[in-house]
Amino acid sequence: xxxxxxxxxxxxxxxxxxxxxxxxxxxxxxxxxxxxxxxxxxxxxxxxxxxxxxxxxxxxxxxxxxxxxxxxxxxxxxxxxxxxxxxxxxxxxxxxxxxxxxxxxxxxxxxxxxxxxxxxxxxxxxxxxxxxxxxxxxxxxxxxxxxxxxxxxxxxxxxxxxxxxxxxxxxxxxxxxxxxxxxxxxxxxxxxxxxxxxxxxxxxxxxxxxxxxxxxxxxxxxxxxxxxxxxxxxxxxxxxxxxxxxxxxxxxxxxxxxxxxxxxxxxxxxxxxxxxxxxxxxxxxxxxxxxxxxxxxxxxxxxxxxxxxxxxxxxxxxxxxxxxxxxxxxxxxxxxxxxxxxxxxxxxxxxxxxxxxxxxxxxxxxxxxxxxxxxxxxxxxxxxxxxxxxxxxxxxxxxxxxxxxxxxxxxxxxxxxxxxxxxxxxxxxxxxxxxxxxxxxxxxxxxxxxxxxxxx
Amino acid sequence: xxxxxxxxxxxxxxxxxxxxxxxxxxxxxxxxxxxxxxxxxxxxxxxxxxxxxxxxxxxxxxxxxxxxxxxxxxxxxxxxxxxxxxxxxxxxxxxxxxxxxxxxxxxxxxxxxxxxxxxxxxxxxxxxxxxxxxxxxxxxxxxxxxxxxxxxxxxxxxxxxxxxxxxxxxxxxxxxxxxxxxxxxxxxxxxxxxxxxxxxxxxxxxxxxxxxxxxxxxxxxxxxxxxxxxxxxxxxxxxxxxxxxxxxxxxxxxxxxxxxxxxxxxxxxxxxxxxxxxxxxxxxxxxxxxxxxxxxxxxxxxxxxxxxxxxxxxxxxxxxxxxxxxxxxxxxxxxxxxxxxxxxxxxxxxxxxxxxxxxxxxxxxxxxxxxxxxxxxxxxxxxxxxxxxxxxxxxxxxxxxxxxxxxxxxxxxxxxxxxxxxxxxxxxxxxxxxxxxxxxxxxxxxxxxxxxxxxxxxxxxxxxxxxxxxxxxxxxxxxxxxxxxxxxxxxxxxxx
Numbered sequence: 001x002x003x004x005x006x007x008x009x010x011x012x013x014x015x016x017x018x019x020x021x022x023x024x025x026x027x028x029x030x031x032x033x034x035x036x037x038x039x040x041x042x043x044x045x046x047x048x049x050x051x052x053x054x055x056x057x058x059x060x061x062x063x064x065x066x067x068x069x070x071x072x073x074x075x076x077x078x079x080x081x082x083x084x085x086x087x088x089x090x091x092x093x094x095x096x097x098x099x100x101x102x103x104x105x106x107x108x109x110x111x112x113x114x115x116x117x118x119x120x121x122x123x124x125x126x127x128x129x130x131x132x133x134x135x136x137x138x139x140x141x142x143x144x145x146x147x148x149x150x151x152x153x154x155x156x157x158x159x160x161x162x163x164x165x166x167x168x169x170x171x172x173x174x175x176x177x178x179x180x181x182x183x184x185x186x187x188x189x190x191x192x193x194x195x196x197x198x199x200x201x202x203x204x205x206x207x208x209x210x211x212x213x214x215x216x217x218x219x220x221x222x223x224x225x226x227x228x229x230x231x232x233x234x235x236x237x238x239x240x241x242x243x244x245x246x247x248x249x250x251x252x253x254x255x256x257x258x259x260x261x262x263x264x265x266x267x268x269x270x271x272x273x274x275x276x277x278x279x280x281x282x283x284x285x286x287x288x289x290x291x292x293x294x295x296x297x298x299x300x301x302x303x304x305x306x307x308x309x310x311x312x313x314x315x316x317x318x319x320x321x322x323x324x325x326x327x328x329x330x331x332x333x334x335x336x337x338x339x340x341x342x343x344x345x346x347x348x349x350x351x352x353x354x355x356x357x358x359x360x361x362x363x364x365x366x367x368x369x370x371x372x373x374x375x376x377x378x379x380x381x382x383x384x385x386x387x388x389x390x391x392x393x394x395x396x397x398x399x400x401x402x403x404x405x406x407x408x409x410x411x412x413x414x415x416x417x418x419x420x421x422x423x424x425x426x427x428x429x430x431x432x433x434x435x436x437x438x439x440x441x442x443x444x445x446x447x448x449x450x451x452x453x454x455x456x
Numbered sequence: 457x458x459x460x461x462x463x464x465x466x467x468x469x470x471x472x473x474x475x476x477x478x479x480x481x482x483x484x485x486x487x488x489x490x491x492x493x494x495x496x497x498x499x500x501x502x503x504x505x506x507x508x509x510x511x512x513x514x515x516x517x518x519x520x521x522x523x524x525x526x527x528x529x530x531x532x533x534x535x536x537x538x539x540x541x542x543x544x545x546x547x548x549x550x551x552x553x554x555x556x557x558x559x560x561x562x563x564x565x566x567x568x569x570x571x572x573x574x575x576x577x578x579x580x581x582x583x584x585x586x587x588x589x590x591x592x593x594x595x596x597x598x599x600x601x602x603x604x605x606x607x608x609x610x611x612x613x614x615x616x617x618x619x620x621x622x623x624x625x626x627x628x629x630x631x632x633x634x635x636x637x638x639x640x641x642x643x644x645x646x647x648x649x650x651x652x653x654x655x656x657x658x659x660x661x662x663x664x665x666x667x668x669x670x671x672x673x674x675x676x677x678x679x680x681x682x683x684x685x686x687x688x689x690x691x692x693x694x695x696x697x698x699x700x701x702x703x704x705x706x707x708x709x710x711x712x713x714x715x716x717x718x719x720x721x722x723x724x725x726x727x728x729x730x731x732x733x734x735x736x737x738x739x740x741x742x743x744x745x746x747x748x749x750x751x752x753x754x755x756x757x758x759x760x761x762x763x764x765x766x767x768x769x770x771x772x773x774x775x776x777x778x779x780x781x782x783x784x785x786x787x788x789x790x791x792x793x794x795x796x797x798x799x800x801x802x803x804x805x806x807x808x809x810x811x812x813x814x815x816x817x818x819x820x821x822x823x824x825x826x827x828x829x830x831x832x833x834x835x836x837x838x839x840x841x842x843x844x845x846x847x848x849x850x851x852x853x854x855x856x857x858x859x860x861x862x863x864x865x866x867x868x869x870x871x872x873x874x875x876x877x878x879x880x881x882x883x884x885x886x887x888x889x890x891x892x893x894x895x896x897x898x899x900x901x902x903x904x905x906x907x908x909x910x911x912x913x914x915x916x917x918x919x920x921x922x923x924x925x926x927x928x929x930x931x932x933x934x935x936x937x938x939x940x941x942x943x944x945x946x947x948x949x950x951x952x
Contacts, residue, residue: 009574011567012523012550019524041586041617042490043500047528050858050876059861061838066492067618072590083493086467090494090839102522103586103618106556140522141551141587212865213907215461215842375545394530 014374016319016394017345018412019140021099022048023149025062026177028097028134030201031156032222035093037063039080039111040101055412055419056180056207059219063087063096067103076104077114084118088131091217095132095225097152105139132225134159144346146321149177150245153200157250160225161232163258170230171284172237172260173199174251176267176323177411180208182425189277189426190238192293193285198227198234200250208420232258236284238277239264242323243350266358267323268425269433270331271301273358277426296427303431304335307438312336314441317381319343319372319391320410322351324424328390328409329366330358331430337437339366340384347371374398388441405440409433461846461866464839467494473834477826484819486834489621495837497785497858498812500617502585503529504625507875508708509581509613509632511659512687513537516577518547520564520595521585525617526550534661534878537686542575551587561593568602568610578689579609581632586617609689611635622787623707623813630711633683633692637716640694651746652678654698654722657709658729660685661875664882668729671739671762671883672702675755677746683709696720700745702727702738707788707813728790729882730890731798732763732770762884770801773891776899778803783850785833785841785859786873789814789822795854795873796825802891807848810836838862849912852898867906869897 021038025048028036038045045064052060063086065071065079080098087096100111115133122130136155138148153174171190175183183204190197205221231237237260239251246252246264255262263284268274274297278289289297316337318328322344329339339362342355352368359365369380378398381389389399389406393414399406413419423429442456466474472485490496502519506529509517519526526548537543549567551560564582572580580602584595595612603610613632615625645652653672658665665685672679680698681691701713701724713724725745727738736759743755782804786792789811796806809822810833823832831844841862845853853863856874863870871893873881881890903909 009567010549010563010570011518012526012548013571014530014546015523015527015548015550017523018527019522022524037493041500042496042498043503043617044524045495046497046499046503046858047524050532050856051528053861054857054876057861057864059838059865061495063493063495064490066490066496067586068489069619072586072618079492082469082491086469086491086493087495090465090467101586102524102551102556103590106587106590139553139556140524141553141556144523211867211906211908212458213911214458215464215839215846215862215866216458217464217839220458 009373009375012373013376014394015345016343016372016374016377017144017146018051019145020138020143020148020151021101021140022051023145023147023177024097024099024136024138024152025060026052026145026203027149027152027156027201028099029060029206030199030203030222031095031097031134031228032224033094033131033218034134034222035061035063035087035091035096035218037065037083037087037096037098038101039065039076039098039109040067040103042066044101051412054414057420058207058209060207061091065104072103072107075107076109077117080109080111080114081118093131093218095134097134097136097156099136099138099148099152101138102140105137111135111137132160146177146244146323146346150249154248154250154253156200156228157231158253160228161254161258162229163232165233166235167230167233168235169195169285170234171195171197172231172234172251172254173197174237174239174241174249175199176240176242177321178267178425179422180204180420181423182429185423185426185429189293190281192290193281193287195281195285198231199223200228200231232260234260236261236263238280238284240267240277240323242266242321242326242348243354244322244346244348246350266330266354267327269327270334270430271297271304271427272334273327273330274425274427274430293427296431300427300431300434303434307434308336310438310441313338314387315340315385316388316390317341317343317377317384317386317404319377319395322346322348322354324410326351326354326358329355331433332390333359333362335434337388338362338364340386341369341377341380342366343369343372343377343380345372387444388437390437405444407437407440461842464843466840466843467491470494470840473836474840475823475832477823477830477832478828482820482823484816484823484832484834486814486816486819488835490835495839496812496835497837498622498835500622501620501625501628502583502615502617504622504708505583505613505615505629505632506625507659508626508629508684510543511535511537511684512581512689512692513543514540514578514688515542516547516571516575516580517543517545517583518549518564518568518571518580519583519585520549520560520588520593521551522587523548523550525583525585533659533875535659535685535875536663537660538666539688542577545575547571556587556591559591559593560588561598564593564595564598565602568598569605572602572606572608572610577608579611579636581611581613583613583615585615589616589619609636609639621813626708627711630709630715633712634715636689636692637712638693638696638720640690640697642694642697644697649699650678651676651748651751652680652698653700653702653742654680654695655682655685656701656703656713656724657705658682658685658882659875662878662880664729664880664886667880667883667886671758672742674758675739675743676751677742683712696722698722700725700742702742704728705788705790726790728794730791730794730886732766732801732884732887733797734794735883735887736763766884766888769888770891773895774801774803776895777891780804780851780898781807781849782852782854783808783841783845783848785810785836785853785855787812787856789818791873792822793825796822798887798890801887802894804852804894806830807850808833808841808844810834842866852894867903867908869894869900869903871897
């Protein structure tokens, strides 16, 4: 199974990825009291805010150092300083996550030095300690939003995690870009083993929160800074990921720096992938899988049986972030769907291998495309003759042109309601996903039935 | 316990951009670079250019830079086209590290030649993003070479994000359009030509340009070019044939109107198409300009008929909304004027009014339009909006997607009046849609369950609200049977 060498257009046409700072802002939103801050032009933060607000339907304040021409020529230190002071005054944050942009990286701003100077001056003029600064280098010409996300998570850990005596029962959970509902579920699963999870990032409550009486400057929720400090003392790290940036991920750093055992695996979508996660948790906790999850697993397999004929042999096109695509392909193969084309805007070089590992028993391996855009994907998908498209909202036009239904997963979901509550992970998330896929296929069948059957 | 919303501070650097009417003699600072760290709702120069040029449907729009700027502006807006759909594609040179080191000129030129060959656009716009100037790309030269190689006009748009404000992006876009105006080989019509106009500054969100165009045509006016809503390159090339430029919006197209006045001596007038008052004024002003008694009579009849058709329904909404309070935050200030008036038509009082890009003259006018106690804001941010919504007890916020969660989290109604919307809010039928949008949000029973709804009123103290029936809004058929250009969506051509 070799990645298809796409006859690349020079230009990217309808990108199947977003830029690095977006991923960093999302990750910073999962830290308690943390305000994401982009060091660059005003537009970067505004565009990213709108994009994420449209998906989560929650406040997403991202500050900007708002470069003007002066800053672009002479450097952005003074803008950064003013910006940090203003954010501290108005938001009273516990942390500020500073991500760079292509502009500040290209002019060569030394953000680490600027932050050190800021801390020094702050320490001089008042007793109050400034918030924690987490700095991620995320020029958008170096990768996709997923790279920015991984970079920011690692920056948080590198900045804060401390060593010390191991805390038995403490487990770091590094989840990847998943929904708030998925994050809640992951936390609950780990707790079910009697373990204490530190989920980084944990934007579950912040990006899927309640209605307010008083306006929150920084919405509640997120992993506390104090907990990120403890991550170096955890018993293990459960890292969910794919081929992208595996070596640069936070779990690798925690292991090499603080000796925290790293258990890296694909996203737990489907029975086999979720089994792998539960087996890992059994090993870490030395406890069996709690009965409610074993029961969920049983019901999930039972539903696979009930619906197997509806899905068997259906041809699927899957696209999105590489970890999601690999895991989704494994799940689809497990239920008898035939993944025919699997694509990502990311380009780790490892997607085909990850898919082969996640779906080892496919008779005909799918075409795998990395670094793809939606025009290339549309052309390839047309000849793949799919019955089903699995991916985010941006594939709607592709799906409509091919006359195949789109099952929405991942980010962004801009044309449906409830993205934050959509589940993908664990037996329970897989169950929801499976039900949606089956019902989508049933709807196609029903809509095509001349007598308008009400009994399928 | 969370701190009270009223404790939110106004940053020292921002205080001059906030004014409460009646509290002191009117003074509001504006047209300033946004304060770093203040979380402005503004975007950048690139955004200004992209907003203006985007609806030109048969042009190629190539964004030269890393992928983000193109990704976030891909097919987000509701700017409709009656024919080609090329504007809804997102093209990026997707610069990588090596391009940043060695320069992106060759990649940009190669991309242009390839894309023009593939999509056969009538012209191409190439947008410079932040790093293009920094890495030393000569965009003008690239565009010239690509134009020579392809025979298609390739126009550079100098829209580096940091090089000014959104308004500077408008100017860059106007200069780019100006490069096309007057390039048509058709001779300019002589004396006796029918009255003709260009519609400037309407972007055909949800078909609004079609609504407006229909009014002008019913008045007996020839619309030469719509710039840029449902825009076409060839129409823009002969836009200098028009006798009058009718310009909507305070900032985006003023520059083009001025350039066309200088070069072609075409007069221009400022109008707005939102609300009954401003819509009618726009039509009357244009009729007055041509000073033809028959046209004036047709205009009066049109206004009478249209208002007559929508008033019964508007009265129902007014009855349900009277006495409510609204906050208005828009991109340009011109829209804010219309909104204050439209809300007044519905019996709703504006208690907060602001814009991203208003000028001193704009704010003077806005202040005069608002009641005592109204809070005026220039280039505000989420925390300030939350603070003043809380302070004024606003029942409704009108803004864009970025403002929406501020309202919703506080249990306050919201109406989207920005470019992402897919509802037609211009013209007379648009006023009914607007009233319905406001009504359906303000009068929803869900607020009674929110913490703030419970605080301000006993949950079931207010009488039940009966939802008003959706109006049958007349939707003009997408104009032109004339337009036979094939519809291009991505790879395939589809017959229209």
